[in-house]
Each structure stands twice: as C-alpha cells, then as structure tokens.
Amino acid sequence: MTTGRIALVTGANQGLGRALVEGLAARMGPRDRILLTGRDPERVRAAAASVARGDAAVEGRVLDVRDVSAVAGLAAELGGIDIVVSNATARMRPEDDPADVVDDVVNTNDVATATVLREFGPRLRPGGRLIVVASALGTLDKLDERVRPRFAAAADAGLDAVEELVEQWRLAVHAGRAETEGFGRWLNIPSKVAQVAAVRAVARGRRTADLASNRLVAALCPGLIDTAASRPWFADMSQAQTPAEAARWPVELVLGDTADPAFHGELVQFGRVVPWTTGIPVPHRAVA
Numbered sequence: 150m151t152t153g154r155i156a157l158v159t160g161a162n163q164g165l166g167r168a169l170v171e172g173l174a175a176r177m178g179p180r181d182r183i184l185l186t187g188r189d190p191e192r193v194r195a196a197a198a199s200v201a202r203g204d205a206a207v208e209g210r211v212l213d214v215r216d217v218s219a220v221a222g223l224a225a226e227l228g229g230i231d232i233v234v235s236n237a238t239a240r241m242r243p244e245d246d247p248a249d250v251v252d253d254v255v256n257t258n259d260v261a262t263a264t265v266l267r268e269f270g271p272r273l274r275p276g277g278r279l280i281v282v283a284s285a286l287g288t289l290d291k292l293d294e295r296v297r298p299r300f301a302a303a304a305d306a307g308l309d310a311v312e313e314l315v316e317q318w319r320l321a322v323h324a325g326r327a328e329t330e331g332f333g334r335w336l337n338i339p340s341k342v343a344q345v346a347a348v349r350a351v352a353r354g355r356r357t358a359d360l361a362s363n364r365l366v367a368a369l370c371p372g373l374i375d376t377a378a379s380r381p382w383f384a385d386m387s388q389a390q391t392p393a394e395a396a397r398w399p400v401e402l403v404l405g406d407t408a409d410p411a412f413h414g415e416l417v418q419f420g421r422v423v424p425w426t427t428g429i430p431v432p433h434r435a436v437a
Contacts, residue, residue, distance in 0.1 A: 153180030155230045156205075156403075157223075159214050159265070160237030162187035162196035164376040165282070168396035169234055170200055170207060176404055177205035186212035187237075214261035215253075224268035231274050232403050235265040236282040239340075240378045247336050251322040258340045259315045259347070263308055266351045266366075275362040278403040281348050283368040287341035287416055288428035295331030296339075301426075304346035307354070311346045318343075344368060345416050349425065352414025365408035370418040371395040 156173050160166040162185065170185045177183065183205050187193045190211050197209030213219055214237045224230075239257035241250055262281050273279050289297045303310040318339050321327040332339050348368040352359070359366060373379065375389035383389070398419060402412075416423040423429055 153178065153182055153205075154232065155227055156181070156183045156232035156234075157186065157227070157230060157269070158184070158234045158236055159186050159212060159261070161185040162189065162192040164378070165371055165374055165392050165395055166234075166236040167196050167200065168392035169236065169399060170196075171393070172396045172400035173232070173404070174200055174203040174205045174207050176400065177203065179204040181205040183207045184210050186210045188213045214265070215256040217260070217264050220261070220264045221268050224272055228272060229274045230269055230272050231277045233265060233269045233273070233277075233279045234282065234399070234403065235262055235280065237261060238282070238378070241336060242381050247322050247327065247334060248325070251319055251336055254336045254340050255315060255319045259343045260312075262344045262347050263312050266308065266347060270351055270355070270366065273364055273366075275364065277364050278408070279364075279366045280399065280403060281344055281368045282399075283344040283348075283370060283416060284337070284341040285370040285372075285416075285418060285423060285428065286338050287345035287368065287370070288423060289342065289426050290428045291338050292342055293331040293333055300339075300342050300346050304349040304425075305353075306350070308347055308350045311343060311350050314346075315339075315343050345425070348416075349414050356413055359413060360408075360410050363408050365402075365413055367402075367412045367414065368416040369399060369402070370416060370423065371399060372418065 158166050158169050161170050170183055173183050185197045185207055193209040193211055197207055200207050237257055239254040270279060289301055299314055303314045318332050321330050321332055328334055345368045352366045372395055373389045374392055374395045375386050411422055
C-alpha cells in the first residue's frame with residue numbers, strides 16, 4: 150500500500166466515539182490517519198490530545214453533522230476514504246418534551262445519517278467500511294404496527310423515501326399528532342428505525358459492487374454502554390459495558406480483512422444480524 154488509510158469517526162469527543170478512535174489508533178499503521186470529529190472545538194482538541202497514541206495519526210476536526218454542507222465539504226476534501234463510523238447521536242432526557250427536542254434528534258441522528266451515506270458512500274475505497282451506529286431498537290417490530298409498513302416501504306423505495314418519512318414524523322411531533330398517528334412518544338424508536346432503514350435503502354443499490362470490492366455498508370448496535378447519555382434511561386447499569394469494551398467488536402468489524410456478505414445492509418450486534426422485521430433478544434455485552 151503506497152498511501153495510508155483514512156478513517157473518520159463522528160461524535161468522537163467522548164464515550165463510544167472516543168473509544169473507537171482509541172481502538173483504531175492502536176491497530177492502524179503509521180501511514181494511516183484517523184479523524185476524531187465533534188461539534189465543540191475545545192472538546193475536540195482535548196479529546197484528540199488525550200487519545201492513547203498508537204502508530205496512526207489522530208487528527209481532531211470540528212464537524213457538526215447537522216450541517217449538511219459541512220459534511221459534504223469534508224467528504225469532498227478527503228476524496229477517497231476507507232473507514233467511516235457515523236456515531237454522533239442526539240442526547241435526550243426522559244423529562245424532555247418531544248416537540249422541544251425532535252429537531253435536534255432528527256437532524257443529528259437521521260439527517261446526518263442520510264448525509265453521511267450520500268456523501269461518503271460514493272467515496273468509499275475498495276475494502277472500505279461505512280458503519281452507522283444505531284440501536285437494537287432500530288427494527289420494525291419496535292414500532293406500532295400502524296407505521297411499520299411505512300418504514301418498510303421507505304427502506305425498499307430508497308433514501309429519498311426514508312428522508313421524506315422522517316420529515317412526516319417530525320411534522321407530526323410538532324403538531325402533537327405523533328402518538329395518534331402511530332409514531333409513539335419516545336423519539337428514539339422511530340429515529341433508530343429510520344437510521345437502519347436508510348442503511349438498507351443505500352446498501353441495496355450498491356450490494357453487487359460492494360461485495361465485488363470487499364466493501365461493507367451496515368448499521369450496528371453496540372449494546373448498552375455506561376455513559377452520561379444512557380444513565381438517565383436505565384435504573385440498573387450493572388450489566389452495561391464501558392465505552393472501551395463496547396468499542397472492541399466494532400473495531401474488529403471495520404478492520405477485518407474480509408467483509409461478511411451477510412452483514413451488508415443489515416443491523417448487526419456482537420457479530421450477529423438482527424432481523425429487520427422481528428428483531429431478536431440480544432445481550433447487552435458481547436459473549437466472550
């Protein structure tokens with residue numbers, strides 16, 4: 150290899166994102182470059198400076214994934230890319246009024262996912278990996294049965310259809326109709342289902358070319374992680390992973406020599422495909 154690999158991790162100044170950067174830095178080589186990105190310049194700088202050094206260069210870059218033009222600009226600047234982990238997520242609290250936070254949730258989780266797929270997908274080099282961090286909540290069975298067919302149809306129709314449905318959900322939340330229309334009150338479920346739907350929509354159209362070039366486009370659930378964002382939602386965190394623990398198998402996934410064709414376009418957790426229509430009971434920790 151005459152040129153090094155380029156890896157990008159969004160939402161990487163803390164928690165899982167930072168742990169992913171540390172895991173990649175420990176395994177990648179001296180010609181490789183890892184971009185640790187986040188919204189806040191000071192936090193990005195501090196995180197990049199504190200990452201345990203391996204052979205690969207770690208570069209802090211300010212990137213607000215809600216800014217479509219900023220994401221597109223970074224993709225154009227980098228040109229080809231080898232690893233993209235779309236990890237940024239909106240933080241919610243149980244006491245939040247959905248109408249007050251839905252714009253940040255949609256823009257950070259769903260608009261950003263679509264933008265990353267649209268901008269970095271065509272630039273993914275042979276052997277590349279494009280991973281969207283979602284959740285085990287991102288399967289159709291977690292939705293009210295009234296809206297399951299709409300999300301399934303959008304995933305089949307393409308990325309534009311997924312984005313259109315997300316906007317319909319956003320408007321329903323603002324209008325106070327989300328529960329009566331079947332979207333529910335908890336924003337995390339439609340948001341995560343939409344992320345997985347976006348991955349499925351994009352992956353379907355590129356599967357043949359990706360498999361021929363050892364590329365992987367997939368969503369993943371890292372399991373329950375003990376972070377400031379997750380603690381308000383769980384009374385018992387005794388089985389939660391540390392960010393470093395949760396980062397181990399995703400790092401293996403993106404650095405593996407050969408992409409598993411079964412994972413392409415799917416939601417995966419701990420090395421298993423989570424069925425799109427039914428979901429599965431999954432452990433919060435990887436089995437050793």
